[in-house]
Amino acid sequence: MALMILPLIGSLSISEGLLAIATMCLVYLFLKHFQNEIPKGLRRLPGPKPLPIIGNVLELGSKPYLSLTAMSKRYGDVFQIQIGMRPVVVLSGNETVRQALIKQGDEFAGRPDLYSFSFVSDGKSLAFSTDKAGVWRARRKLAYNALRSFATLEGTDPEYSCMLEEHICKEAKYLIKQVNTAMKVEGGFDPFRNIVVSVANVICGMCFGRRYDHNDQELLSIVNLSDEFSQVAGSGNLADFIPLLRFLPSKTMKRFLEINDRFYTFVQKIVSEHYATYNKDNIRDITDSLIDHCEDRKLDENANVQMSDEKIVGIVNDLFGAGFDTVTTALSWGVMYLVAYPEIQERLFQELKDNVGLDRTPLLSDKAKLPQLEAFILELFRHASFLPFTIPHCTSKDTSLNGYFIPENTCIFINQWQINHDPELWKDPSSFNPERFLSADGTEVNKSEGEKVVAFGLGRRRCIGEVIARHEVFLFLAIFIQNLHFQTLPGESVDMTPEYGLVMKHKRCHLRATVRASSEQ
Numbered sequence: 464m465a466l467m468i469l470p471l472i473g474s475l476s477i478s479e480g481l482l483a484i485a486t487m488c489l490v491y492l493f494l495k496h497f498q499n500e501i502p503k504g505l506r507r508l509p510g511p512k513p514l515p516i517i518g519n520v521l522e523l524g525s526k527p528y529l530s531l532t533a534m535s536k537r538y539g540d541v542f543q544i545q546i547g548m549r550p551v552v553v554l555s556g557n558e559t560v561r562q563a564l565i566k567q568g569d570e571f572a573g574r575p576d577l578y579s580f581s582f583v584s585d586g587k588s589l590a591f592s593t594d595k596a597g598v599w600r601a602r603r604k605l606a607y608n609a610l611r612s613f614a615t616l617e618g619t620d621p622e623y624s625c626m627l628e629e630h631i632c633k634e635a636k637y638l639i640k641q642v643n644t645a646m647k648v649e650g651g652f653d654p655f656r657n658i659v660v661s662v663a664n665v666i667c668g669m670c671f672g673r674r675y676d677h678n679d680q681e682l683l684s685i686v687n688l689s690d691e692f693s694q695v696a697g698s699g700n701l702a703d704f705i706p707l708l709r710f711l712p713s714k715t716m717k718r719f720l721e722i723n724d725r726f727y728t729f730v731q732k733i734v735s736e737h738y739a740t741y742n743k744d745n746i747r748d749i750t751d752s753l754i755d756h757c758e759d760r761k762l763d764e765n766a767n768v769q770m771s772d773e774k775i776v777g778i779v780n781d782l783f784g785a786g787f788d789t790v791t792t793a794l795s796w797g798v799m800y801l802v803a804y805p806e807i808q809e810r811l812f813q814e815l816k817d818n819v820g821l822d823r824t825p826l827l828s829d830k831a832k833l834p835q836l837e838a839f840i841l842e843l844f845r846h847a848s849f850l851p852f853t854i855p856h857c858t859s860k861d862t863s864l865n866g867y868f869i870p871e872n873t874c875i876f877i878n879q880w881q882i883n884h885d886p887e888l889w890k891d892p893s894s895f896n897p898e899r900f901l902s903a904d905g906t907e908v909n910k911s912e913g914e915k916v917v918a919f920g921l922g923r924r925r926c927i928g929e930v931i932a933r934h935e936v937f938l939f940l941a942i943f944i945q946n947l948h949f950q951t952l953p954g955e956s957v958d959m960t961p962e963y964g965l966v967m968k969h970k971r972c973h974l975r976a977t978v979r980a981s982s983e984q
């Protein structure tokens with residue numbers, strides 16, 4: 464600002480120049496004051512008093528979902544904190560979050576321009592970038608349609624209803640073998656390490672038309688990076704809010720850039736191979752279908768949203784990235800809960816034995832026969848709340864919520880953990896009790912209770928992989944429970960403490976699995 468006015472003050476004396484600068488500063492502060500003026504009839508956001516420069520960082524602590532839940536009890540469902548210099552509005556409460564994300568969806572559907580987000584998928588991410596609403600919506604639609612059409616495509620084996628079911632069942636059966644081998648060779652297995660390759664193979668099958676061996680070092684080196692990605696991309700990463708920190712050497716941030724780079728390079732290599740072998744008459748997978756869209760668009764002069772080919776093909780980066788880490792985390796938490804609650808594991812095994820039997824693979828069509836398993840999965844999503852916040856949102860214009868004024872471009876945190884543990888919604892929220900989702904006789908799932916669990920976000924930004932994720936979690940768990948009995952290793956106990964990040968994991972550990980079915984898998 465001062466630089467802009469220097470030419471103007473060239474012919475003035477120093478004191479006149481200083482007076483001019485001071486006047487400009489005053490005008491600037493005056494305008495800023497008016498920008499923050501609360502419109503008539505609306506209230507200023509409540510919240511804790513921020514300290515200079517760092518704001519409320521100290522109060523956030525290492526588990527922001529717990530500290531922000533505690534603050535919501537004091538300040539209500541809509542309150543403001545300051546992280547560094549940047550105000551952040553935190554939303555809690557089922558009704559309030561639904562009001563913002565569903566009823567006022569357009570106003571709360573943006574993404575903030577956070578420093579770390581600009582490195583995801585080379586700044587072309589569908590989930591993290593600050594694309595304007597029109598471009599984001601068009602990309603989201605493309606991604607959603609590609610996912611849906613490749614999930615529901617007919618499989619190669621008539622035993623399965625669709626390609627997705629075929630991929631999941633084959634990978635799950637292969638995983639059982641891997642776990643058995645690990646048990647024989649090492650005497651224990653690491654749930655995350657074993658599950659992640661199988662889940663990555665399901666999404667690789669759909670996105671890239673290929674699967675990887677469980678010992679493929681290239682894939683392993685990529686999927687094992689997800690923990691570090693998640694730690695930086697979680698709500699409340701300080702470098703996103705305190706600009707000065709970007710210029711100080713940070714090992715975590717350096718690693719984050721490296722991870723994004725390696726991930727992007729991995730996907731780009733596969734995309735280039737697809738471009739080289741692309742044939743319009745043989746669309747093999749999601750990558751081909753997105754390339755096909757780029758080609759069609761070049762012919763369509765009426766295409767009204769301008770998008771680069773890179774932005775279209777970059778979508779596979781997001782689908783692959785979002786598609787393996789979240790589902791793997793759900794499944795490995797699932798195994799941990801089975802170990803922590805052996806009586807529930809036994810009940811689920813009996814339900815499978817009685818309703819599916821032990822001689823055939825469970826299928827998606829068995830879902831209605833397995834209400835206890837469905838209730839277990841709902842309780843797993845609620846209790847673990849392993850995505851404690853959605854990806855941060857941002858307001859696209861000045862708006863209001865519950866009578867509070869929220870200016871345009873405000874960063875918004877949605878506390879999913881708070882909703883899933885709200886004592887006003889749940890009886891004894893801290894206890895793990897799948898029966899809360901079952902009818903009194905245990906034969907049916909109470910759908911309206913199930914809908915109260917928030918794990919995939921809501922409204923415009925709701926997860927586009929939800930259906931696929933739910934199918935994967937159901938089928939993988941059904942096949943695990945039918946075939947294996949999970950326990951801790953002798954003399955060890957199960958540690959359920961989550962580690963904070965965008966996706967919260969349990970600590971890496973080794974467990975014991977013994978074969979259930981009469982036939983060796």
Ligand code: HEM
Binds near residue numbers: 610782927932
């Ligand atoms: C258990 C598994 C999963 C969970 C809990 C989950 C949860 C979420 C959440 C909370 C969001 C952010 C919503 C928001 O910002 O308001 C999200 C976004 C997203 N998810 Fe998932 N997800 C899962 C699996 C998947 C899968 C399997 C895929 C793809 C194959 C996927 C693709 C995406 C994409 C592309 C977005 C960004 C949407 C956008 O910004 O418009 N997710 N997910």
